[in-house]
Amino acid sequence: MSTDLELLQDLPRIQVRPAVKIETLQSCSATDDNKAIIQQENSETDDCQTPKSEEHKIPAVLSCPPAPRKAKRNISCKRKLTEIDFFEIVNREEVDSFFQSSFELLTKRRRQHGEVNSASCCTKCLLQPSGLNQSFKRPCKRQATVNGYIYTYIMPGSNDDDEGAMSPALVSEVQTICKEDELVESHEYHKGVKHLCGRGLKKLPRKYILPALERPLLSTKDGATNLKLPIIDIAQLQGPDRVHALESLSKACQEYGFFQLINHGIASESVLDMIQAARKFFELPFEERSKYMSKDQSAPVRYGTSFNQNKDRVFCWRDFIKLNCHPLSDVLPHWPSSPAELRQAVVNYSKETRSLYLMLAKAILESLGLVETEKDIDENGSCDLLKEFEDGSQLIVANFYPSCPEPDLTLGIPPHSDYGFLTLLLPDEEVKGLQIQHEGRWVTVEPVPNSFVVNVGDHLEIFSNGKYRSVLHRVLVNPLKSRMSIASLHTLPFNSMIRPSPKLVNDANPRRYKDTDFATFIQYMASHEHKNKNFLESRRLTQLGDA
Numbered sequence: 300m301s302t303d304l305e306l307l308q309d310l311p312r313i314q315v316r317p318a319v320k321i322e323t324l325q326s327c328s329a330t331d332d333n334k335a336i337i338q339q340e341n342s343e344t345d346d347c348q349t350p351k352s353e354e355h356k357i358p359a360v361l362s363c364p365p366a367p368r369k370a371k372r373n374i375s376c377k378r379k380l381t382e383i384d385f386f387e388i389v390n391r392e393e394v395d396s397f398f399q400s401s402f403e404l405l406t407k408r409r410r411q412h413g414e415v416n417s418a419s420c421c422t423k424c425l426l427q428p429s430g431l432n433q434s435f436k437r438p439c440k441r442q443a444t445v446n447g448y449i450y451t452y453i454m455p456g457s458n459d460d461d462e463g464a465m466s467p468a469l470v471s472e473v474q475t476i477c478k479e480d481e482l483v484e485s486h487e488y489h490k491g492v493k494h495l496c497g498r499g500l501k502k503l504p505r506k507y508i509l510p511a512l513e514r515p516l517l518s519t520k521d522g523a524t525n526l527k528l529p530i531i532d533i534a535q536l537q538g539p540d541r542v543h544a545l546e547s548l549s550k551a552c553q554e555y556g557f558f559q560l561i562n563h564g565i566a567s568e569s570v571l572d573m574i575q576a577a578r579k580f581f582e583l584p585f586e587e588r589s590k591y592m593s594k595d596q597s598a599p600v601r602y603g604t605s606f607n608q609n610k611d612r613v614f615c616w617r618d619f620i621k622l623n624c625h626p627l628s629d630v631l632p633h634w635p636s637s638p639a640e641l642r643q644a645v646v647n648y649s650k651e652t653r654s655l656y657l658m659l660a661k662a663i664l665e666s667l668g669l670v671e672t673e674k675d676i677d678e679n680g681s682c683d684l685l686k687e688f689e690d691g692s693q694l695i696v697a698n699f700y701p702s703c704p705e706p707d708l709t710l711g712i713p714p715h716s717d718y719g720f721l722t723l724l725l726p727d728e729e730v731k732g733l734q735i736q737h738e739g740r741w742v743t744v745e746p747v748p749n750s751f752v753v754n755v756g757d758h759l760e761i762f763s764n765g766k767y768r769s770v771l772h773r774v775l776v777n778p779l780k781s782r783m784s785i786a787s788l789h790t791l792p793f794n795s796m797i798r799p800s801p802k803l804v805n806d807a808n809p810r811r812y813k814d815t816d817f818a819t820f821i822q823y824m825a826s827h828e829h830k831n832k833n834f835l836e837s838r839r840l841t842q843l844g845d846a
């Protein structure tokens with residue numbers, strides 16, 4: 300990619316002709332006669348004859364012209380195709396304003412250091428990101444590298460001889476400036492994508508630009524592959540054909556880690572009220588939403604952005620509200636009081652999804668051969684695990700993905716697996732976006748009206764000793780439409796230990812995972828950039844016979 304500056308440097312010298320002549324030429328249409336005149340005049344100019352007639356003299360100035368203005372700096376940039384290949388310049392205004400402030404500060408600080416005096420102020424400065432150039436020497440005239448970007452720039456009035464190496468003290472000042480700028484920027488990003496969009500973005504800020512290899516390939520065949528998930532029908536699961544339904548359930552959990560749940564029985568009013576309340580929450584002014592921002596991963600309510608915003612290097616294009624739903628009486632008073640209908644809508648929705656989850660959890664235990672029949676569990680109450688399920692934790696997450704100016708450079712949620720036992724997801728019925736990894740490819744899940752997308756979480760993968768798979772999924776964003784989804788994540792109580800079920804561990808299938816609990820998961824999230832299935836990998840004991 301060539302830069303404005305490179306183009307400028309390649310241009311031949313421009314000869315400026317007297318204003319009167321230019322005016323004459325512009326007012327004529329280029330007839331053949333006029334062309335001859337133009338050619339004649341050009342050849343006169345080439346002979347370098349100064350016109351001397353009265354009409355060519357510069358008129359006398361009768362009033363003082365305004366003081367000359369400082370010319371605007373020309374700054375341009377180009378992409379470095381090396382180890383920092385994944386950075387890309389996307390926002391000229393952002394870059395210009397960054398340099399503006401950096402150069403002003405830099406010049407001020409250089410003066411403080413006594414490195415330049417105000418009369419011969421050095422306006423050419425080399426900014427080096429830490430560690431890239433240890434010798435602090437200028438690698439190339441008029442180039443600066445900041446945070447992995449190479450900037451090429453001209454500073455009018457600068458002196459070509461003024462190209463000395465920067466002192467280590469100055470380099471460290473420059474690095475401080477870069478950090479200060481990043482801090483200001485990052486403060487804004489932490490307010491969320493919706494807040495950012497309110498400022499009228501045309502380009503994706505670089506904070507959201509994924510490394511090239513992690514970007515979704517929207518324009519390829521891969522990006523267009525749609526997938527119909529296996530369907531599990533609750534009516535069939537509860538009817539005489541339960542055995543077949545359990546087989547389909549088991550197959551879906553092994554091969555896809557996902558299925559589509561139809562005939563779920565939840566009143567459409569509860570679903571619509573939940574969606575409406577969440578939508579209204581995201582429409583509240585930022586000041587209202589920001590009351591619920593919290594770094595505490597186990598807070599009863601948490602409003603935030605990105606995936607793990609305290610750890611993410613690159614942010615993703617999502618805002619969320621997470622509501623802990625158990626025990627209801629403890630958490631309810633902490634939930635947002637605005638919009639007014641939110642609490643009631645979440646109470647109803649969480650109760651309905653919870654009983655649906657319990658129905659599914661029983662079916663899962665049966666499909667794994669851990670209980671004989673559903674009747675077994677109900678009559679003998681012998682299944683302690685089911686008691687734990689009944690007292691299990693539930694988190695409702697409303698995800699909001701605003702429309703995105705450059706959806707091919709970022710993601711709504713990066714590839715991840717859900718931590719719990721099962722997630723009951725209500726995807727946006729109108730705007731696709733959920734992709735799952737299936738047979739080594741990213742495929743887009745086709746929304747099915749009035750149904751839930753259900754997926755196996757890490758805890759169920761551990762509990763089933765790897766038989767059921769917690770599958771990677773991610774979310775694409777849309778250039779024209781915002782998207783919303785509601786996820787209900789279910790697992791065991793906060794203090795329970797999750798371990799492979801002893802009945803599923805034997806010589807042929809040794810224990811594959813360490814015991815794990817919620818506290819370990821929370822600690823992990825607080826100290827790592829959560830990526831792909833890295834939490835689950837950290838709990839893995841053996842790679843033997845891995846699917």
Ligand SMILES: O=C(O)CCC(=O)C(=O)O
Pocket residue numbers: 696698712717724726727732733772773774783784786
């Ligand atoms: O928005 C979606 O479709 C998926 C959301 C998701 O994966 C999550 O909340 O964990």
Ligand SMILES: [Fe+2]
Pocket residue numbers: 715716717772
């Ligand atoms: Fe998820």
